[in-house]
Amino acid sequence: MTGEVAVLGAGMHPWGKWGRSFVEYGAAAARAALADAGLEWRDVGSIVGAGTVRGGYPGYVAGATFAKALGWQGARVASVYAACASGAQAVDAARAQILSGLADVVLVVGADAAPKGFFRPAGGDRPDDPDWLRFRVLGATNPTYFGLYARRRMAVHGDTVEDFAQVKVKNSTMGALNPYARYRKRVTAEEVAASAVVAEPLRLLDICATSDGGAALVLSSMEFARRRGVDRPVRIRAVSTVTPQYPNTVLDLPDIATDSAVAVQPHPDTFRASIAKAAYEEADLGPEDLSLAEVYDLSTALELQWYEDLGLCAEGEGAKLLREGATSPGGRIPVNASGGLASFGEAVPAQAIAQVCELTWQLRQQAGDRQVAGARAGITANQGLFGHGSAVVAVR
Amino acid sequence: MSRTHTPVVEGWFAGQGDDFRLLGTRCAACASVFFPREDGHCRNPRCPGGDLEEIPLSRRARIWSYTDSRYRPPSPYVTNPELPWEPYTLIAAELEAERIVVLGQAAPGISVADLAVGMEVEVVPGALHEDTETVWTTWHWRPTGVEA
Structure with a gap:
């Protein structure tokens, strides 16, 4: 088992479509996390920024951008980019610095300002860029991939569009209780069914929006937390950032084809399942030990997929788990108590950090009306483009 | 004036009519197949790496899944913004x-209503878009037994 790090502070800027710079959201989240930790920015020895490709050069060097916005104070800096897993990799980089003794306290920040409409590739003529090619050759937006996965589940596992709609109903119920969520209105199954089809079988209300938002964490060594008099901090016990195993036989964004399995037998675990398995092994616990999970519901159907990949139920039984109410508030393993991406919309580099913020508040019993009673252990799960994914296990 | 036919990506497909095929590459050492073509080095981590030879892929496949694009995709997908958007169907097919x-x-x-997971499709030549001088060609999946 890897050593643990303490979560001293968590902070967010509300998600929305505010039309301002990502720097403002990130700095606000950072100040909130520092206040939550009871620390001054000048007490922080290192800052790790999760990058964004939508903020120009300042987005690529997010760590320095946030450090300057907060006021240069000489902290060690790093910036990481890993598509949707950027936030989790920033947490992982901070953890590595703490566990190796390079830093006592690290501030982790991610923020984004999203454009209207579909995400699109970087500009110019880029025929060697798979992300550019899938748009140029196929017009394959992110929601079309979500549509492919959803249809596949319907054919293989018997999921229905009504099951998918119930994920939105559940998550909107929780999001309505979250002051940081962008969408705070409860949604009915009828409203999902009445929304426009975007990528058959998925409708507008099955697919997460793209949002502005910022999230931050203050992490420290267990020793530093003790010296600060924090006896029972939330502890990060695992951060999984594994890559796929060749051949990757699930069509992942932004690829036009899978790897071929003609020469090598595929690994028994899919990529998503391997992300969770690595986190469980590192944390020395299993799905039966969890109080809650925050998963990347880029679409309603993908949330059901995560139930299976996290081992909350057997393969093909995700919809059954949902129908039984196990993943609803008060159920055996509430999923997306924050409201999920369904209620937030994705602010790419902030989202995986926001997932850990929710675990932190839940494990401290500070989640207000959406509190999961007696929460002791939680997992986050996320997947992004180009073979990135993450899972974080936090306990208290 | 006849327009030239240019593949949207060079080297991914070739041939006319019934001879039309997707082109991949195959590692001479481990027989791994790559599409889009890999011309640099075999990506099987257990393989020392052999010569990568161009091969035509199977013409027929079975539908793994399918969906459609009800909204106009952003650039670099080429569309005429003055024309109403016509949704098209996407098929992921397993060879x-x-x-x-x-x-x-x-x-x-071909619409999603015509399709089912597991249905047999074949690869056929298609046009992605046209401008005054060029027809940009691509591949399409079409259920077998359906005539163009």
């Missing part, structure tokens, strides 16, 4: 011999 899933647009006129 049995190569054990690979390849995404492609469905042939024009």
Whole structure:
């Protein structure tokens, strides 16, 4: 088992479509996390920024951008980019610095300002860029991939569009209780069914929006937390950032084809399942030990997929788990108590950090009306483009 | 004036009519197949790396999944913004011999209502878009037994 790090502070800027710079959201989240930790920015020895490709050069060097916005104070800096897993990799980089003794306290920040409409590739003529090619050759937006996965589940596992709609109903119920969520209105199954089809079988209300938002964490060594008099901090016990195993036989964004399995037998675990398995092994616990999970519901159907990949139920039984109410508030393993991406919309580099913020508040019993009673252990799960994914296990 | 036909990506497909095929590469050492073509080095981590030879992929495949694009995709997908958006269907098809899933647009006129997971499709030549001098060609998946 890897050593643990303490979560001293968590902070967010509300998600929305505010039309301002990502720097403002990130700095606000950072100040909130520092206040939550009871620390001054000048007490922080290192800052790790999760990058964004939508903020120009300042987005690529997010760590320095946030450090300057907060006021240069000489902290060690790093910036990481890993598509949707950027936030989790920033947490992982901070953890590595703490566990190796390079830093006592690290501030982790991610923020984004999203454009209207579909995400699109970087500009110019880029025929060697798979992300550019899938748009140029196929017009394959992110929601079309979500549509492919959803249809596949319907054919293989018997999921229905009504099951998918119930994920939105559940998550909107929780999001309505979250002051940081962008969408705070409860949604009915009828409203999902009445929304426009975007990528058959998925409708507008099955697919997460793209949002502005910022999230931050203050992490420290267990020793530093003790010296600060924090006896029972939330502890990060695992951060999984594994890559796929060749051949990757699930069509992942932004690829036009899978790897071929003609020469090598595929690994028994899919990529998503391997992300969770690595986190469980590192944390020395299993799905039966969890109080809650925050998963990347880029679409309603993908949330059901995560139930299976996290081992909350057997393969093909995700919809059954949902129908039984196990993943609803008060159920055996509430999923997306924050409201999920369904209620937030994705602010790419902030989202995986926001997932850990929710675990932190839940494990401290500070989640207000959406509190999961007696929460002791939680997992986050996320997947992004180009073979990135993450899972974080936090306990208290 | 006849327009030139230019592949949207060079080297990914070739041939006319019934001879039309997607082109991949195959490692001479481990027999791994790559599409889109890999010309640099075999990506099987257990393989020392052999010569990568161009091969035509199987013409027929089975539908792994399908969806459609009800909204206009952003650039670099080329569309005429002055015309109303016409949704098109996308098919991910599994090639049995190569054990690979390849995404492609469905042939024009094929809607999601015509499709089912597991249905047999074949690869056919298609046009992605046209401008004054050029027809940009691509591949389409089409259910077998359906005539163009």
